[in-house]
Amino acid sequence: MNSAPSISSAPPPPPAPPAASPVSGSAVRPGDRIFLGLSRGSGIALLVIMAAIAAFLTVRSVIAVSGDHANFLTYFEWTASGTEPKFGIAVLAFGTVVSSVIAMAVAVPVAVGIALFISHYAPRKLASLLGYVVDLLAAVPSIIYGLWGALFLVPHLTGLYSWLDDYLGWTGIFSYADEAPRSLFTVGILLAIMILPIVTSVSREVFLQAPKMHEEAALALGATRWEVIRMSVLPFGRSGVISASMLGLGRALGETMAVATVLSPSFLINTSLLDGGGGTFAQNIASKFSEADEFGQDALIASGLVLFVITLLVNGAARLIIARRKEYSGANA
Amino acid sequence: MAKRIDVSGLSAYYGSHRAIDDISMTVEPRSVTAFIGPSGCGKSTFLRTLNRMHEVTPGGRVEGKVMLDDENLYGSGVDPVAVRRTVGMVFQRPNPFPTMSIFDNVAAGLRLNGTVKKKSELNDVVEKSLKGANLWNEVKDRLNKPGSGLSGGQQQRLCIARAIAVEPQVLLMDEPCSALDPISTLAIEDLIGELKERFTIVIVTHNMQQAARVSDRTAFFNLAAVGQPGKLVEIDDTERIFSNPSVQATEDYISGRFG
Amino acid sequence: MSNTVTARRPVADSAPLPVSLKQPRLPRWAPAGLAAAAAAVGCGIGLAAGLESRIQWGLIAALLFVLGTFLLAAAVEGTRQAKDRLATSLVWICFLLAVVPLASLIWETVARGIKVVDGYFLSHSMGTLPDAMAGGGIYHALVGTLQQVGLAALIAAPIGLLTAIYLVEYGRGKLAKAVTFFVDVMTGIPSIVAGLFVLSVWILILGFGPSGFAGAMALAILMMPVVVRSTEEMLKLVPNELREASLALGVPKWRTILKVVLPTSVGGIATGVMLAIARITGETAPVLLLVWGAKTINSNPFEGAQQSLPLYVFQQWQQGSDASYDRAWGAALVLIAFVMILNLVARGIARWKAPKTGR
Numbered sequence: 001m002n003s004a005p006s007i008s009s010a011p012p013p014p015p016a017p018p019a020a021s022p023v024s025g026s027a028v029r030p031g032d033r034i035f036l037g038l039s040r041g042s043g044i045a046l047l048v049i050m051a052a053i054a055a056f057l058t059v060r061s062v063i064a065v066s067g068d069h070a071n072f073l074t075y076f077e078w079t080a081s082g083t084e085p086k087f088g089i090a091v092l093a094f095g096t097v098v099s100s101v102i103a104m105a106v107a108v109p110v111a112v113g114i115a116l117f118i119s120h121y122a123p124r125k126l127a128s129l130l131g132y133v134v135d136l137l138a139a140v141p142s143i144i145y146g147l148w149g150a151l152f153l154v155p156h157l158t159g160l161y162s163w164l165d166d167y168l169g170w171t172g173i174f175s176y177a178d179e180a181p182r183s184l185f186t187v188g189i190l191l192a193i194m195i196l197p198i199v200t201s202v203s204r205e206v207f208l209q210a211p212k213m214h215e216e217a218a219l220a221l222g223a224t225r226w227e228v229i230r231m232s233v234l235p236f237g238r239s240g241v242i243s244a245s246m247l248g249l250g251r252a253l254g255e256t257m258a259v260a261t262v263l264s265p266s267f268l269i270n271t272s273l274l275d276g277g278g279g280t281f282a283q284n285i286a287s288k289f290s291e292a293d294e295f296g297q298d299a300l301i302a303s304g305l306v307l308f309v310i311t312l313l314v315n316g317a318a319r320l321i322i323a324r325r326k327e328y329s330g331a332n333a
Numbered sequence: 334m335a336k337r338i339d340v341s342g343l344s345a346y347y348g349s350h351r352a353i354d355d356i357s358m359t360v361e362p363r364s365v366t367a368f369i370g371p372s373g374c375g376k377s378t379f380l381r382t383l384n385r386m387h388e389v390t391p392g393g394r395v396e397g398k399v400m401l402d403d404e405n406l407y408g409s410g411v412d413p414v415a416v417r418r419t420v421g422m423v424f425q426r427p428n429p430f431p432t433m434s435i436f437d438n439v440a441a442g443l444r445l446n447g448t449v450k451k452k453s454e455l456n457d458v459v460e461k462s463l464k465g466a467n468l469w470n471e472v473k474d475r476l477n478k479p480g481s482g483l484s485g486g487q488q489q490r491l492c493i494a495r496a497i498a499v500e501p502q503v504l505l506m507d508e509p510c511s512a513l514d515p516i517s518t519l520a521i522e523d524l525i526g527e528l529k530e531r532f533t534i535v536i537v538t539h540n541m542q543q544a545a546r547v548s549d550r551t552a553f554f555n556l557a558a559v560g561q562p563g564k565l566v567e568i569d570d571t572e573r574i575f576s577n578p579s580v581q582a583t584e585d586y587i588s589g590r591f592g
Numbered sequence: 593m594s595n596t597v598t599a600r601r602p603v604a605d606s607a608p609l610p611v612s613l614k615q616p617r618l619p620r621w622a623p624a625g626l627a628a629a630a631a632a633v634g635c636g637i638g639l640a641a642g643l644e645s646r647i648q649w650g651l652i653a654a655l656l657f658v659l660g661t662f663l664l665a666a667a668v669e670g671t672r673q674a675k676d677r678l679a680t681s682l683v684w685i686c687f688l689l690a691v692v693p694l695a696s697l698i699w700e701t702v703a704r705g706i707k708v709v710d711g712y713f714l715s716h717s718m719g720t721l722p723d724a725m726a727g728g729g730i731y732h733a734l735v736g737t738l739q740q741v742g743l744a745a746l747i748a749a750p751i752g753l754l755t756a757i758y759l760v761e762y763g764r765g766k767l768a769k770a771v772t773f774f775v776d777v778m779t780g781i782p783s784i785v786a787g788l789f790v791l792s793v794w795i796l797i798l799g800f801g802p803s804g805f806a807g808a809m810a811l812a813i814l815m816m817p818v819v820v821r822s823t824e825e826m827l828k829l830v831p832n833e834l835r836e837a838s839l840a841l842g843v844p845k846w847r848t849i850l851k852v853v854l855p856t857s858v859g860g861i862a863t864g865v866m867l868a869i870a871r872i873t874g875e876t877a878p879v880l881l882l883v884w885g886a887k888t889i890n891s892n893p894f895e896g897a898q899q900s901l902p903l904y905v906f907q908q909w910q911q912g913s914d915a916s917y918d919r920a921w922g923a924a925l926v927l928i929a930f931v932m933i934l935n936l937v938a939r940g941i942a943r944w945k946a947p948k949t950g951r
Contacts, residue, residue, distance in 0.1 A: 035846035042754035113686025141874020159645025221442035222418025226679035254782020
């Protein structure tokens with residue numbers, strides 16, 4: 001009974017499909033040829049666009065970096081104009097990584113918690129409603145998070161920050177000089193809130209797919225609800241949670257507007273995360289763009305290329321992890 | 334160690350739908366009791382009320398009493414987790430934990446309870462359970478391989494080993510052979526014969542020959558019509574049920590006139 | 593019994609059982625009671641210590657609740673139950689932690705936006721209005737957003753659709769693998785990078801000025817992979833038997849795709865395209881780089897700077913006056929409403945035209 005699907009699942013490539021050829025002799029129908037051409041052409045167009053993105057960004061970056069009178073990777077300032085332009089991405093790389101790491105550290109555990117709440121704890125009606133709401137929240141545009149972050153979240157964080165300063169200030173990371181907390185830490189929190197819905201949504205999907213029979217197996221052994229989750233849901237969902245987190249990380253790394261509205265940027269690496277200052281790739285592009293001349297725009301493009309490469313690496317890593325964990329997916333049982 | 338189960342006036346619901354109605358029966362210790370009946374007659378639902386697994390299903394709820402010796406499973410203050418620990422279960426499809434090795438699968442229940450602390454003691458219990466499930470000789474060289482790499486019949490015996498490792502009083506089996514080939518089925522049936530010396534066993538089966546082969550007593554369930562709740566028609570010694578049942582419907586079902 | 597191995601033969605003796613099925617349990621109202629108590633104590637501490645931030649009050653209460661539940665359960669019910677309760681309370685806290693900011697976000701936007709949005713706001717542009725003055729509207733931004741998003745969809749939807757058809761119906765071999773891989777890569781492009789790409793080609797190399805069309809190209813790049821992915825998923829749901837039935841009747845493949853495969857999955861595809869549109873509607877960064885923003889109505893997307901809703905929100909926020917904040921919230925409300933309606937309609941279609949496989 002498997003013979004029938006196998007015919008259609010492996011049709012001979014470009015030449016006419018099996019059913020058509022006997023009827024029309026050896027000629028390929030023009031309709032088929034046009035349609036195949038169109039759809040294949042679209043695929044090729046997509047590849048061309050990707051190649052063009054990589055090529056043009058690289059070309060412009062080379063122009064910029066070769067005109068840079070400082071080390072592009074390690075220099076702290078960004079003066080991409082004048083006769084002797086000096087700019088480097090050290091501060092931007094630091095800020096991007098730190099804010100994204102904070103976002104992940106806050107968002108992933110909470111998202112897993114909410115996903116479990118929806119999939120295994122909440123009453124059924126509430127759960128489906130919540131799932132729906134989370135999906136909707138994932139669609140809220142980032143500029144609105146930015147607006148809310150700047151006008152609502154920032155003023156409400158001062159108390160918390162001076163508190164952190166009181167108790168954890170000695171670490172150096174959490175010292176806080178009473179100014180408006182437009183800092184990398186705030187950016188991290190805002191990014192966490194932003195990626196929460198998408199990470200939750202993907203994790204919830206995975207948790208809901210955890211095979212019922214393994215949960216029942218654990219239950220029948222006398223496992224508590226948490227033990228059931230630990231034995232059968234989390235192992236099954238692990239790779240899904242990782243890919244969800246990477247998806248969120250990708251968004252956090254490239255987020256522009258929410259960072260641009262909340263952060264008060266400066267080209268300094270501040271060891272205290274609560275104090276303002278620092279910057280991220282995307283934010284720097286957005287805020288420097290309007291005053292940049294053509295060379296300045298090239299310099300921004302070069303930093304954009306670095307951001308692009310970083311996000312590519314993150315996505316690639318996610319895919320590798322998932323591929324490696326496939327054997328544990330439990331789908332084979 | 335096996336205990337007697339005494340059910341009286343038990344009904345189970347899915348939301349507002351009554352799946353089984355007013356069932357009373359006694360299951361003798363150290364014996365095999367088989368549940369037979371047409372599809373949808375509620376025999377699996379009834380089985381799942383015996384270790385409070387029914388209430389895990391959304392909307393699932395139970396009325397009535399299930400006495401395990403002198404304790405009511407549905408009495409106030411009874412912890413369902415403790416019930417399931419005392420009344421083990423084997424499912425229709427073999428369901429070893431896919432991320433765990435064979436050893437860890439068997440040890441899973443023991444680790445939960447934390448009763449067995451020492452590694453050597455754990456090894457002993459795992460070995461004993463696997464021997465008890467007639468699986469030891471086949472897997473002793475690959476205890477650290479994932480359990481999902483075994484054949485279907487071996488997986489089911491692994492699940493039985495996992496269930497008996499925590500030393501339950503009662504072992505419930507929900508069509509344990511329906512997903513297996515005849516040879517694996519035979520191995521499980523032999524195993525059931527050995528296990529009844531230590532446990533009270535209740536088995537749901539679609540296969541009447543199987544019921545006749547393995548069980549001491551047989552209960553026949555039926556339902557008046559689709560959508561009606563399932564009822565217990567009669568329970569008696571297996572021999573009587575298959576030779577001279579007291580209810581006409583039982584005879585009709587057994588002789589293949591319906592179902 | 594002795595300790596020798598043989599004496600353990602009856603396995604039951606080696607693993608003592610719980611004597612009774614009844615375990616000491618906390619009453620059913622215990623979690624709710626503890627939560628109330630923790631909240632009260634949290635507020636109490638907050639008031640007494642004069643903590644100005646409500647966030648701190650909440651954190652203290654949450655910590656008390658989690659710890660209290662764990663310790664109480666550990667004392668009464670044992671460690672296993674305590675761990676279970678700990679997990680439950682943490683999951684609840686996570687839920688609350690997330691609900692509070694997200695609810696606040698929606699609430700702030702609606703509450704502050706609703707005061708601004710009216711017929712005038714929707715039908716007028718900023719014109720020459722000074723930034724600090726109240727008044728003005730978003731008409732020019734609405735026009736710009738609709739045109740840019742429309743153009744982007746016109747470019748991206750056909751390419752995305754056809755690419756998905758290629759991957760599912762024809763795609764074998766290296767080309768298909770490469771396309772699949774690069775669609776994945778494209779999904780991860782940060783929106784600002786897409787903007788930079790169009791900037792480098794369209795403006796820096798080809799020498800065009802800013803325009804709605806330039807923005808639309810960047811938005812199209814962001815939209816394409818989303819359309820490909822969702823369409824692919826939907827086409828894969830179409831059972832093979834349907835295709836075979838049609839092919840077996842001698843219908844050519846392209847007609848099979850057009851008349852059998854696409855109609856079967858049209859609901860899901862429409863949903864995917866609409867969700868992708870909703871996503872790019874809120875994109876700000878590429879628009880900032882390529883369309884620049886304007887105060888007046890420019891209804892020609894191919895010439896000159898235009899405005900768009902998300903960019904309008906950003907620029908009004910940048911002005912930093914009370915009047916411009918109000919306008920930013922108003923535009924944010926309109927934007928959120930637009931995106932939400934698109935989402936709701938799209939999901940409605942998905943439910944209405946659910947693929948005819950399974951339930």
